[in-house]
Amino acid sequence: MTSNPRVFASHGMESLSVLAGRDLLSPLRERWDCRVWEHARRPVPEEFKALAHPAEGLLCLLTDRVDQDLIQACPRLRAISSFSVGVDHIDLVAATDRGILVGNTPGVLTETTADLAFALLLAAARRVGEASDFLRRGEWAGGHWEIDAFVGKDLHGATLGIIGLGPIGQAVARRAQGFGLRVLGWSRSGREVPGVRGLALPELLAESDFVSVHVALAAETRGLLDARALAQMKPGAVLVNTARGGIVDEVALANALRSGHLGAVGLDVFAQEPAAGDHPLLEFPNAVLTPHIGSASIGTRIRMAELAVDNLVAGLDGHRMPQCANPEVVVKRN
Numbered sequence: 001m002t003s004n005p006r007v008f009a010s011h012g013m014e015s016l017s018v019l020a021g022r023d024l025l026s027p028l029r030e031r032w033d034c035r036v037w038e039h040a041r042r043p044v045p046e047e048f049k050a051l052a053h054p055a056e057g058l059l060c061l062l063t064d065r066v067d068q069d070l071i072q073a074c075p076r077l078r079a080i081s082s083f084s085v086g087v088d089h090i091d092l093v094a095a096t097d098r099g100i101l102v103g104n105t106p107g108v109l110t111e112t113t114a115d116l117a118f119a120l121l122l123a124a125a126r127r128v129g130e131a132s133d134f135l136r137r138g139e140w141a142g143g144h145w146e147i148d149a150f151v152g153k154d155l156h157g158a159t160l161g162i163i164g165l166g167p168i169g170q171a172v173a174r175r176a177q178g179f180g181l182r183v184l185g186w187s188r189s190g191r192e193v194p195g196v197r198g199l200a201l202p203e204l205l206a207e208s209d210f211v212s213v214h215v216a217l218a219a220e221t222r223g224l225l226d227a228r229a230l231a232q233m234k235p236g237a238v239l240v241n242t243a244r245g246g247i248v249d250e251v252a253l254a255n256a257l258r259s260g261h262l263g264a265v266g267l268d269v270f271a272q273e274p275a276a277g278d279h280p281l282l283e284f285p286n287a288v289l290t291p292h293i294g295s296a297s298i299g300t301r302i303r304m305a306e307l308a309v310d311n312l313v314a315g316l317d318g319h320r321m322p323q324c325a326n327p328e329v330v331v332k333r334n
């Protein structure tokens with residue numbers, strides 16, 4: 001039995017390490033007794049708890065639930081580092097009460113996630129998925145070039161409403177300006193962003209041809225886009241969500257697509273992930289759906305791994321984490 005402080009990493013980052021050309025977890029392995037989840041499947045909660053129980057440091061993914069029960073089951077835990085910017089899977093209050101530092105990975109994924117939001121916006125507006133599926137099914141062969149096939153919506157000259165003006169919302173606004181969109185924005189604190197006209201949420205929904213969601217998931221934003229809010233959107237409008245699934249009521253969204261009130265959606269995130277194979281939104285050809293790949297570029301995923309590891313090393317060393325989601329926790333030097 002070693003007496004070294006323990007770290008539990010719920011993912012070995014093997015494929016990313018191959019792409020990076022080095023073991024991304026080596027700063028942890030070199031210093032601590034590092035237990036790493038090495039199976040292709042994800043750990044079930046009981047396995048996760050058993051491996052996390054002796055740990056002082058925890059490296060986790062956004063799909064790992066780090067709730068009060070888990071935190072209570074880890075008496076030595078001092079630092080949690082998540083490979084994500086969102087920390088809605090972590091009970092931040094319970095961690096903060098225990099004086100446990102929580103690190104996350106904002107910033108390094110901002111532009112990459114904004115790119116995906118724009119990809120979904122363009123794909124939904126211009127029916128790229130529907131048209132691609134049509135061609136792949138062989139339905140174009142032997143047919144014609146049709147004058148009205150897959151006609152969609154122009155971005156230029158239209159209005160985009162951005163819900164949440166944090167780093168990713170602002171990065172989407174910059175892209176939208178380049179595409180000739182008029183940009184409206186709403187955020188809880190009324191942030192002022194150059195080139196973005198601030199509006200109350202109901203007005204933003206009523207005026208926008210496209211709406212893109214970029215708030216964090218929190219108690220106040222869960223179900224923010226419910227049936228009532230969706231009904232406030234323009235008929236035929238397009239909704240894109242790359243933030244978190246829980247912000248949009250998926251039943252209401254399916255109803256809005258079924259009734260034709262919404263023209264299309266682009267979703268990278270779902271209330272339950274992975275989304276079920278019979279998810280109600282799969283029936284709609286005008287729903288462009290991706291499996292939570294917002295930050296999925298090689299360079300960004302490597303930078304996220306580096307930042308998540310740096311956060312954990314700093315937390316365990318008793319230094320300020322480079323990116324900390326609960327900076328109110330007093331850092332205790334070793």
Ligand code: NAP
Pocket residue numbers: 085086087106107109110113163164165166167168169187188189190191214215216217218219220221242243244268269292293294295296
């Ligand atoms: P962020 O700091 O996570 O979110 C910033 C925005 O959320 C701000 O507008 C902020 O409002 C708002 N917000 C936070 N808590 C709120 C609350 N309780 N009530 C109302 N609004 C609240 O910054 P970000 O880096 O731009 O990321 C946005 C979200 O995108 C993340 O939280 C994450 O869930 C998601 N994300 C998804 C992917 C993906 O792969 N699809 C990748 C990266 C991030 P204020 O302006 O008032 O502070």
